């Protein structure tokens with residue numbers, strides 16, 4: 001059996017949480033492979049909104065095991081809070097949620113360092129979610145990070161203290177004013193990891209998944225962020241600190257490349273981006289504002305307004321190439337309802353369709369657009385066949401499929417679980 005991968009092809013918030021929740025009943029395991037609580041994956045259950053940050057989006061499906069893989073970074077108090085919120089929804093997580101012993105930890109100092117580095121950048125801010133992601137991955141690769149399994153033994157407290165003192169030294173050198181409640185936060189952090197360890201023993205995630213695949217079970221690797229925020233292939237430095245592309249499912253879970261199967265590439269019917277960095281099709285006008293309102297485009301983690309713009313096909317083609325996408329999923333098709341004219345960027349002037357997301361991309365890349373006539377989806381209709389969609393919308397979909405030469409397998413037309421159509425092409 002091979003493991004499938006589902007990831008975002010844009011700048012995050014493509015609707016990965018909803019899509020994973022919809023696909024989860026056909027999988028035995030859902031496994032997060034990178035990122036941390038900078039992610040916000042929104043699910044709607046019977047009119048109730050639930051945002052997952054570190055826990056995989058298969059958690060609401062009864063027979064689905066969920067793994068927080070070794071490539072993820074964990075902030076214990078936030079994870080515990082997330083677990084408690086799910087318990088309040090009546091979920092039992094013990095035996096259903098596994099946490100890799102090798103997943104690195106976001107320590108209290110990492111969050112402060114994130115703030116210190118961002119404020120030192122002045123006008124050149126990345127727009128980080130300030131969840132400590134960058135500093136935690138920095139320590140991982142500098143080989144003095146702490147992992148979930150490292151803190152399980154009696155030496156845990158001493159390890160944390162040593163790491164914390166080093167962070168305090170760095171913060172002092174940056175002239176960062178420490179918050180008064182830092183000692184309480186460190187204690188809360190320590191209590192949280194102890195509580196997590198008592199309910200979720202550090203696991204060998206790679207072994208669990210490979211065993212599952214050997215036994216013919218189905219595994220879906222869930223991405224966070226989006227391909228254009230990849231630390232290597234995004235517009236560096238306006239990126240996150242992990243690899244968000246499909247190769248990362250191998251290193252972030254301990255699965256060999258020849259064990260990867262279908263790669264689902266998810267994209268919104270338009271584009272959004274939170275934080276700084278290039279965004280060639282951004283609409284800084286009333287149409288952008290209208291998209292933000294219609295799509296309720298505010299960050300699931302930070303609540304910040306998302307920048308909005310038209311769909312960018314050269315950028316999508318770039319993400320498809322990086323990930324080896326075999327099937328596409330389009331989300332938020334309903335949001336474009338009611339716009340008279342809808343545009344898609346099909347190429348960049350003078351760039352021979354070669355999208356290259358360096359930070360100076362907007363000045364170099366002037367998008368050329370193809371216009372489409374708008375459509376209206378009925379918000380109360382449960383679309384069962386593509387033929388039920390308005391002709392103008394079908395034209396839009398066909399144009400994307402033909403240009404990218406990849407089939408669209410799922411069309412999401414609303415936030416709820418049932419508002420999705422599997423295309424039989």
Ligand code: GDP
Pocket residue numbers: 008012013014015016017018039040041042043044295299300331332333334335412413414415
């Ligand atoms: P993720 O980070 O990729 O999981 O996406 P987010 O949860 O951050 O943002 C996607 C937002 O769009 C969430 O509020 C979802 O509930 C919502 N959503 C997902 N699919 C659809 C859709 O097809 N239509 C509409 N209107 N909203 C959707």
Ligand code: IMO
Pocket residue numbers: 008011012013014038039040041126127128129130131133134223224225226229238239240241274275276300
């Ligand atoms: P999901 O999984 C959208 C963005 C931040 C910032 C940059 C770096 O919900 O799609 P970081 O906190 O990683 O240092 O921030 O990346 N970013 C996201 N944008 N969705 C996300 O996750 C994001 N995670 C990080 O806004 O621009």
Ligand code: MG
Pocket residue numbers: 012013014039040041042300301
């Ligand atoms: Mg999100």
